[in-house]
Amino acid sequence: MKSTISYILLLFFISLLLMQCRPSSDRKSEIDPLERKIDSVLARMGLEEKIGQTAQRRVLSLENDLIIEETREAVRKGEVGSFLNVMNTDMMDELQRIAVEESHSGVPLLFGRDVIHGFRTVFPIPLGLAATWDPGLVEESAAIAAQEATTNGIRWTFAPMIDISRDARWGRIAESPGEDPYLASLMAGAYVKGFQGENLSSRTSIAACAKHYAGYGAAEGGRDYNSAIIYEQLLRDIYLAPFKAAKDAGVSTFMISFNDLNGVPASGNRLLLKTILRDEWDFDGFVVSDWESITEMIDHGFCTDERDAADKAANAGVDMEMVGRSYENHLGELIQEGRFSESQLDNMVRNILRIKFRLGLFENPYVDRSRDKVVLSDTHLATARKSAIQSLVLLKNKNNLLPLSDGLKKVAVIGPMADAPYEQLGTWSFDGDRKDTRTPLHAIREHLGKEKVLYTPGLAFSRDRSMVGYSQAVSVAKQADVILFFGGEEAILSGEAHSRADISLPGVQEDLIRELKKTGTPVVTVIMAGRPITVNDIIDDIDALMMAWHPGTMGGPAIADVLFGEAEPGGRLPVTWPCVVGQIPIYYNHPNTGRPPLNETFIPIEEIPIGVGQSSLGNTSHYLDAGYLPHFPFGYGLTYTTFDYRNLKLSDTLITLKDTLRVSVTVSNTGSREGTEVVQLYVRDHVGDIVRPVRELKGFQRVFLQPGEKKKICFVLHTDDLAFHNQDMEHVTEPGIFSVWTGRNAHEGLEGSFTIDNDIK
Ligand code: BGC
Numbered sequence: 152m153k154s155t156i157s158y159i160l161l162l163f164f165i166s167l168l169l170m171q172c173r174p175s176s177d178r179k180s181e182i183d184p185l186e187r188k189i190d191s192v193l194a195r196m197g198l199e200e201k202i203g204q205t206a207q208r209r210v211l212s213l214e215n216d217l218i219i220e221e222t223r224e225a226v227r228k229g230e231v232g233s234f235l236n237v238m239n240t241d242m243m244d245e246l247q248r249i250a251v252e253e254s255h256s257g258v259p260l261l262f263g264r265d266v267i268h269g270f271r272t273v274f275p276i277p278l279g280l281a282a283t284w285d286p287g288l289v290e291e292s293a294a295i296a297a298q299e300a301t302t303n304g305i306r307w308t309f310a311p312m313i314d315i316s317r318d319a320r321w322g323r324i325a326e327s328p329g330e331d332p333y334l335a336s337l338m339a340g341a342y343v344k345g346f347q348g349e350n351l352s353s354r355t356s357i358a359a360c361a362k363h364y365a366g367y368g369a370a371e372g373g374r375d376y377n378s379a380i381i382y383e384q385l386l387r388d389i390y391l392a393p394f395k396a397a398k399d400a401g402v403s404t405f406m407i408s409f410n411d412l413n414g415v416p417a418s419g420n421r422l423l424l425k426t427i428l429r430d431e432w433d434f435d436g437f438v439v440s441d442w443e444s445i446t447e448m449i450d451h452g453f454c455t456d457e458r459d460a461a462d463k464a465a466n467a468g469v470d471m472e473m474v475g476r477s478y479e480n481h482l483g484e485l486i487q488e489g490r491f492s493e494s495q496l497d498n499m500v501r502n503i504l505r506i507k508f509r510l511g512l513f514e515n516p517y518v519d520r521s522r523d524k525v526v527l528s529d530t531h532l533a534t535a536r537k538s539a540i541q542s543l544v545l546l547k548n549k550n551n552l553l554p555l556s557d558g559l560k561k562v563a564v565i566g567p568m569a570d571a572p573y574e575q576l577g578t579w580s581f582d583g584d585r586k587d588t589r590t591p592l593h594a595i596r597e598h599l600g601k602e603k604v605l606y607t608p609g610l611a612f613s614r615d616r617s618m619v620g621y622s623q624a625v626s627v628a629k630q631a632d633v634i635l636f637f638g639g640e641e642a643i644l645s646g647e648a649h650s651r652a653d654i655s656l657p658g659v660q661e662d663l664i665r666e667l668k669k670t671g672t673p674v675v676t677v678i679m680a681g682r683p684i685t686v687n688d689i690i691d692d693i694d695a696l697m698m699a700w701h702p703g704t705m706g707g708p709a710i711a712d713v714l715f716g717e718a719e720p721g722g723r724l725p726v727t728w729p730c731v732v733g734q735i736p737i738y739y740n741h742p743n744t745g746r747p748p749l750n751e752t753f754i755p756i757e758e759i760p761i762g763v764g765q766s767s768l769g770n771t772s773h774y775l776d777a778g779y780l781p782h783f784p785f786g787y788g789l790t791y792t793t794f795d796y797r798n799l800k801l802s803d804t805l806i807t808l809k810d811t812l813r814v815s816v817t818v819s820n821t822g823s824r825e826g827t828e829v830v831q832l833y834v835r836d837h838v839g840d841i842v843r844p845v846r847e848l849k850g851f852q853r854v855f856l857q858p859g860e861k862k863k864i865c866f867v868l869h870t871d872d873l874a875f876h877n878q879d880m881e882h883v884t885e886p887g888i889f890s891v892w893t894g895r896n897a898h899e900g901l902e903g904s905f906t907i908d909n910d911i912k
Contacts, residue, residue: 188513189504193497196256200229201493202482204258204500207233207439207473210242222246229254230479232503233261233307233471240518243304247516259516261507263307265579266346266357267326268292270299271526272535272704273576273583276645276681277312277338279542279700281328281725282788284829284851286341288538293345295534297357299526300582304518306510307358309406311342313393314363317738319729320373322649325578325681325701327368329725330738330785332389333848336396343400351403352511354519361397363408363441365423366390370410373735375648379410384841384876386412387427389740395432403436403506407469409444416451418444419460424468437470437502446475457481462490470499527587532705539702539709541721545789546728547696552673554716554791555633562599563631564592564606565624565667566638567613567660568679575679577701578646587704591637591677594707598715605631613640614658621666628670635714636664636676642701645681654685654732661689668692677710683728687782698722716791716824723788723829723896730782734774739785739897740844744772747845748779786831786848786896792822792858796830799893799901807909808884812868816893816901818854819861827855832866833897835890840877846897849873864893870907 193201208231210222219242225231226249237243243262250260268274274292275282283289293311300308312326313335328335339361348356366379366386381390394405405428408417417423418440428434445464446457454460461477462485472478485491507513525531545553555562568574572588596604609624611617628634638660643649655661656678668674675695678684679702686696697720699710712718729737748771756776759768773779795818802813818830832850836843850866868891874884886907894900 185505185508188508189501192256192258192504193500196229196258196500198483198486198493198496200254200256200258201496201500202478203228203230204232204503205471205478205482206231206476207235207263207471209235209474210237223249226250226260227253229256229258231260232258233263235263235473237262238264238303240304244517251516258504259507259512261307261510261512262304263309264300264305265310265581266296266300266305266308267310267312267579268577269296269535269580269703270303270582271584271587272296272299272531273580273588274535274538274703275542275706276325276577276701276703278325278327278329278681278725279702279722280538281334281338282544282698282700282722283538283541284334284723284725285541285853286337288534288541289338290341290345291534292538293342294348295531297346297348298355299531300357301355301519302522302525305357306512307360307404308346309360309362310346311339311359311397312362313339313397314368314408315390315393316368316726317736318368318370318373319654319682319726320650320652320732320735321368321370322375322578322645322651322681323368323647324726325645328393330727331725331740331848332392334725335393339393339397340400343397343402347401347403351509352514354511354515354522356510358403358506358510359397360404360406360439361394361402362406364394364405364417364428364438365408366412366417367408367410373650375650376409378414379412381412383880387876391427398432398434403509405434405436405438407438407440407444409441409447411451411453416444416448416453418469419448419453419463419467421467429468435502436506437499438468439471440464440469440473440475442473443475445469445472445477458485461485465491465495465499470502527704535703536705536709536712539699539706540712540718542700542702543709543713543720544698544722544724544787545695545720546698546783546787547690547693548789549694552633552675552695553697553714555675555714557599557715559599559632560603561631562595562604563627563634563672564595564604564637565609565627565634566636567608567610567615568639568677569606569608569635569637571641574641575701575706576703577642578649578681580642580703583704589705589707591635591707591710594711595635595714598711609663610658610660613638613644613656613660616659618659618662621663624663625666625670628667628672631672634667634670634672634674636667636674637679638664638676639678639680639684642681651682652732654682656684656686656689664689665692675714679706683726685729685731685782687730690782719791719824719826720788721827723786724783725785727781727785728783728787730780731777734777734781737781740847742842743845746771748773784896784898786829788829788896790826790828792820792824792826794826794828794856794895795819795821796893796901799903801891801903801905804905805911806870806905806907807911808870808886808907810870812905814866814868814891814893814903815863817861817863818856820856820858823858825855825857827853828895829853830864831894831896831900832868833892833894833900834868834873836873836875836885837888837890839875839885839887840883841875843875846892848897866893
């Protein structure tokens with residue numbers, strides 16, 4: 152009897168073991184009907200067609216018949232799995248027809264495009280959308296972008312871009328959600344939900360792509376494509392957090408980044424692609440390279456040639472190659488030589504087919520022509536206006552100059568960005584049209600009546616160094632009650648490969664502002680730019696300063712709404728704003744150092760005495776000529792009313808790791824206007840196995856209050872929210888003492904403290 156039982160047990164364990172040894176795809180297909188479908192398609196594909204699925208091509212020119220014929224032939228032979236940037240819907244359907252009807256496997260093509268912050272209706276650049284601190288609104292904007300893009304046959308966007316960036320020199324900070332992992336993670340989830348909708352197969356949904364995986368925003372010196380050096384704990388706690396959030400929200404695809412991360416180009420990075428993405432996170436969508444990023448591993452000095460690059464990328468886990476042809480040219484031969492196996496290729500193709508099935512492309516491969524081209528509808532424009540309003544960050548408002556009264560007799564509108572319809576759309580707005588764009592000049596004229604608005608650009612464009620427009624600008628300024636100066640940077644000064652080493656207002660904009668100030672007329676400056684702009688040298692000449700980012704199609708009306716008080720400035724900074732470029736990288740969630748600057752008074756460099764001892768100025772971590780504080784902290788943004796914080800209460804001051812902490816504070820509107828406060832919750836873990844940041848954002852709420860109204864705001868903090876990666880790379884919350892703040896930005900707030908002690912009964 153005993154031996155029979157042991158025999159049965161042995162058989163049971165052997166079968167369990169065998170189950171474990173079988174590829175997970177086999178196990179999946181036994182249980183999941185989708186996996187069975189994928190397998191049946193895979194079974195009818197030859198090696199060439201499988202390789203074809205991994206290829207994403209672009210169509211160079213639709214006018215060129217030869218290219219069109221070559222492209223048709225390639226699709227017929229199953230050599231292409233996806234196209235990017237095909238925008239002619241007839242051409243799309245024709246290529247799709249060939250794929251579905253004439254290619255051997257009949258697998259539909261997937262058409263992708265960069266739909267980054269809107270399609271025809273352009274929303275503020277993603278950094279501006281992050282400044283809304285409103286994930287719901289961001290989700291709405293992404294859903295609108297998806298609705299508009301799908302009418303054009305696009306079923307895959309290369310967004311959201313969720314690279315944490317601590318460096319305003321980096322041109323792509325414009326596309327990013329800013330510096331904070333918590334805010335960026337919420338934004339990441341919102342974009343994914345908005346683009347993909349409830350159901351990816353809905354004809355208004357598009358597959359999202361979390362990019363650029365990973366560390367791209369840490370490009371050294373802010374120079375695009377540069378190496379990123381990030382220790383693994385920091386990588387996991389800060390840079391990967393939004394990617395994990397995107398994965399958890401069900402993102403369909405990931406795009407690998409151009410940079411090398413700690414010496415290994417992302418396109419061949421096994422830690423990122425295998426260990427983290429597949430093994431730890433169990434991601435089952437597909438990974439696309441960035442534009443030729445696989446073959447660029449040769450330039451990185453990581454691969455000898457195209458074949459080696461294909462080998463390293465495929466073995467690391469990049470499923471689809473964008474534009475480059477290394478997979479197409481070499482995967483077959485690598486399989487023959489045994490450097491790569493057909494079953495590995497099968498898994499790449501499975502990942503791609505899985506998303507094509509989820510998109511419903513096998514059932515509905517063609518452009519949806521049943522819907523009207525719903526672009527730029529009233530609702531879409533209203534949401535664009537609302538999101539632009541909420542992205543506007545008021546940075547200075549001397550003597551409550553803003554909001555302006557409608558009773559002003561004359562307003563001078565000056566500056567290179569006042570009427571720059573293309574520029575205000577910002578980087579990555581391929582499908583926005585300047586003709587649809589409403590500029591501040593138009594909106595202000597509409598609001599006040601043309602006769603009250605005196606307009607002269609002063610400078611033809613932001614970098615214009617000619618002073619021919621000065622005298623006209625000064626003369627207009629003298630006749631007005633207020634000057635509205637619209638400055639900043641054109642769209643081309645931020646975005647990919649467009650980093651700047653000097654991030655002040657380009658050209659002679661500062662000089663012009665100084666000239667205008669001399670007239671005695673108050674100066675309101677609105678900056679439109681893809682990054683924080685240093686204003687240290689000009690801030691005293693500006694009475695009110697508002698950051699408008701590149702605000703998109705409805706930027707003009709949104710700005711007018713806020714300037715004239717029909718709406719309040721709703722934005723808060725999603726990045727720390729430096730005083731001078733040399734402070735960069737500057738970010739609020741930095742470690743303390745062993746010699747932190749303790750509210751030390753900063754001595755201007757000219758006043759530093761000569762001939763005194765080295766340590767007489769205090770040996771702390773700061774710049775002699777720029778102190779240590781930013782111009783405006785993370786989370787900062789003024790309102791048209793005032794708020795008061797009282798009664799910070801913690802549900803307990805001593806908790807265990809199993810407990811949850813409730814933090815509450817009473818916020819009142821103490822001003823005379825209604826207004827929205829973004830109540831922020833920060834914590835500090837005082838001692839850690841790895842040094843911990845001086846503050847970390849752990850929650851926020853947008854709270855609307857009437858004058859005199861007060862509300863108790865409650866946050867729930869789980870001890871898991873305090874976890875970080877320790878020296879052994881374990882994700883842990885450590886017992887100890889924590890500070891907690893509720894306040895308006897990362898430098899203010901009411902402070903409390905609590906202790907986590909696991910030994911209490
Ligand atoms: C960018 C990606 C973009 C791709 C396709 C690349 O140069 O880095 O963000 O999605 O081009 O346009």
